[in-house]
Amino acid sequence: MxxxxxxxxxxxxxxxxxxxxxxxxxxxxxxxxxxxxxxxxxxxxxxxxxxxxxxxxxxxxxxxxxxxxxxxxxxxxxxxxxxxxxxxxxxxxxxxxxxxxxxxxxxxxxxxxxxxxxxxxxxxxEAEELHSDFCFTRLKCSLDFYTQQTVEAVQREMHLLRKMFSGGSLAFCIDSTKIYLTSSGAQGQGLKNDALISNLVNAVRKAISSADEKHEVVEKGNKKKGQSTSIPLASVFGALGCAYDVLSINVLRCKTRERTAVDGAGGSNEGPPPAVAMCVKREESKVCMPLEVEAMAMLCKSTKVSRLYDILIESICRSLRLFEQSMVERLEESTESPELLRPSGYHFFPKEFGHFLSCSYLDGVSDDEANVQEKRKKLHRHFGLPAIRPYFRRANRCIFRNDLTGVIPLVNTHVGLRPSGIVDGKQYLVQGNYYYYHYLQEQMQDKGWGCAYRSLQTICSWFLLQGYTEKPVPTHREIQQYLVRIGDKPSNFVGSSQWIGSTEVSMCLQGFLNVDSRIQHVTSGADVATLASDLAMHFQTQGTPIMIGGGVLAHTIIGIDYCSQTGKVKFLILDPHYTGADDLQTIQAKGWCGWKGGDFWDKKSYYNLCMPQRPIMF
CATH class of the missing domain: 3.40.140.10 (Cytidine Deaminase, domain 2)
Incomplete structure (x- = not known):
């Protein structure tokens, strides 16, 4: 067949x-x-x-x-x-x-x-069907790895470790639930082995929704009593900018080489910690290396839950093989006495792929070392990717929502917007992820003067999330301090409420990120529409957010919808003047992120566009 x-x-x-x-x-x-x-x-x-x-x-x-x-x-x-x-x-x-x-x-x-x-x-x-029919698992665990510092010893000990894990010695718990997986099957919350992964996904959604409802204070009229919610797991455990649902998996216990039973699986009512330390028997003359294993698997939601245990074991074994490869390569490259360095796993989600990819890098070895650069170049060649953009630098790794601490701005607020209404138009959009920065965030009282600062922060977040930098997004004060330091502003500018414009934004991008910008000037808001073809080319080749300011308020352009035959154009605007809570539905419904026509720009005012250029790096 x-x-x-x-x-x-x-x-x-x-x-x-x-x-x-x-x-x-x-x-x-x-x-x-x-x-x-x-x-x-x-x-x-x-x-x-x-x-x-x-x-x-x-x-x-x-x-x-x-x-x-x-x-x-x-x-x-x-x-x-x-x-x-x-x-x-x-x-x-x-x-x-x-x-x-x-x-x-x-x-x-x-x-x-x-x-x-x-x-x-x-x-x-197509992408929509992929995101609907498939999901990923993400598993994290810690272990102490004992080995001698030779290629043969690392290969032997890693083989024994994989063999031990494949022998049924692990148990797993699905995060946010009391559903457990052992080598004998699934149990908990009425889930049977003949259930599907989709049933498991729904069980996690239900558990999260129930937990949220218990802690949520619902304003009168906002939500009807008993109204059900369906929370996409992409918004809870997923990677920023990735639409796939992700199941977060906890490891309960691993037996050592002397142990004969799995503890804590099945009957416990208490949830396990996010990562449980595991170890193998220590022997003399061996070094101890603590490893943080992070493994992923891709699942069709129509797959039976009975297969999940073996799939999770395979995902761990793949991560261990990556660790082994990186350690062995380093030992083989060592010309003097070999030094065993600890590997760490990183997940990447190139937009061109539609799936995750994992790499192992050694701690203490910089991404800019010649041999690491050569390995990345080879990886680019392997996948037919240009060697002018970062895809596999550590700074470009996936950021998973359940790893984030504190409050972060919304990501990619334009996703899910209704069409612009341009007939026969073609959309040219920002490439990749960004944070939406606006007035009053982080308890900063910048209403009325901070719009260009917020636009700059959004642009900086783009370079951060695309892996061009590891530097955090600068604060208003840091921006002001830099402009004073380079002599663009007087010393009393720090701590003031003075505006900045496109030129200052370009200076800061150069100073903070070593990013060049192209400045485009128009004498009237009526002329912004004449830049449509230039903007289309910018989003096709650079893909960065554009700051636009001048004689009036500053905004961020993150795309256009343009019909070259008719000349009709609409601009996708991210408005930094919003002062409310980070509620995506409100932001989109009220037009704080939305399509704007040519009449959005003030015909009596001039405008300068700061168009950041991608650095050439990999």
Whole structure:
């Protein structure tokens, strides 16, 4: 029986960007009654050599090797397909995609059946369906790893550790619930093994909603008694800017090599701590290395809960393999006495991928070290990514909502807005994530004068969340102090309520982040619409928020909707003058983040646009 083949829309867009003749490996998820969803690929690093073994553990569990992709007139595709057959476990019929260079026209899919290729149809799965039908798990645990400081010892001890974990010695608890998973199955809150992951997701949503209702003070008329709420897990445990639901998993207990039972699983009414320390037997002449394991898996929501335990174990083993790779590489590179450095795991969510990817970096080794840069360059080549933007720097790692402490501004407030109403228009939007900064946040009384400061903060947050910097978003005082330090303002400017404009914003971006900006001037608000094609090009090539100010109030432009045939344009405005609570529904409904026409700009005032440029870095 031929598998039903689906291809992620994200994957198709990435295939279209490959302009070199080569082949590579496909990674996908097998789910349901034999449906195979293609989600990722990598390309060969050298002609005639596949490199999937170097990167397959970077994918979440369940995203597995499933075939080959061939770009252009690559002659070694069938030989490569034969090569990878031994490592394709999720399907008996590996896939071959044949693509022309730089286009999806003529894309064909084949399955390898009975030692020959047979063409099959495929469906495209768009982002909305992916986010609806799939979710991710995120598991965290701590362990003490004992090893000697040699390559052979690290490989041996890591193998023993994976073997121990795979022996049924772990138990898990689903965060916010009393649902437990052991090697014998799931239990708690009436959940059975034949339940689906979707049932588990709903159980977590219900638990969170119930907890919120107990602590929520509902104003009269705002909510009817007994009204149910459906909280997306993406807004609780998910990564910033990522629409996937995420299940947060706690580890209950791991037995040591001498232990024979799992403690704390099943009957306890108390929730486990976020991460439980685990250890293996200490032996003389070994060093102790505390490791923080953070593992992910990708699940179709129609998957049975009975499979979840093994999937979580596999996710841990993949993380440990990444740790092993990074430690071994460092030991092999050491020319003098080897020093064992601790690895840490980082998750990334490149927008082009539509799925998470994990890397392991060694503590104390800078991202700017030559060998680390070379590894990132290689990773960019593996995935067909340009080496001019950061994708896998530590600063670019995912920020998960349940890891955040304190109050943070809203993220990506434009998501979910209604269409602008421009007929035959094309949207050009900010690329990536940003925080919405506005008046009166962080107990700062800046109403009436701080709009440009807030716009600058939003822009700085964009560079922070895209991994261009690790510096925190500057405060009003820090902004003022910098402008005094460079001689742009007198000393009494610090602590004042004086405005700043586009020029000062560009100075601060250069000073704080080493970011250059292009300043665009128009003499009247009526002329802002004439910049539509320039703004479209900016959002296509740079993708950064734009600060606009001048003789009147400052705003942030985060996109446009533009019809080049008619010249009609609307601007997506993030308004820093909002003074209310960070309630997304209010902000969108009242137009504090929304589409504005050309009459939004004051025809009697001039405007300067500060258009930040992306630095070239990786």
């Amino acid at each position: 031929l598998p039903k083949l689906k291809i992620s829309a994200f994957l198709l867009k990435r295939l279209e960007r490959i302009k070199q003749q080569c082949s590579g490996c496909l990674f996908g998820v097998l789910y349901g009654e034999g449906t195979l969803l293609l989600m990722g690929f990598n390309v060969e690093s050298t002609i005639g050599h596949l490199n999937y073994e170097q990167i397959q553990f970077k994918f979440p569990a369940e995203l597995d090797l499933c075939g080959l992709v061939k770009f252009g007139d690559c002659t070694d595709a069938e030989a490569h397909l034969t090569e990878i057959l031994k490592d394709v476990d999720i399907t008996d019929n590996p896939i071959l995609l044949q693509c022309e260079l730089g286009t999806l026209v003529g894309l064909r899919a084949h399955v390898f059946m009975h030692s020959k290729l047979e063409e099959v149809p495929y469906e495209v799965m």
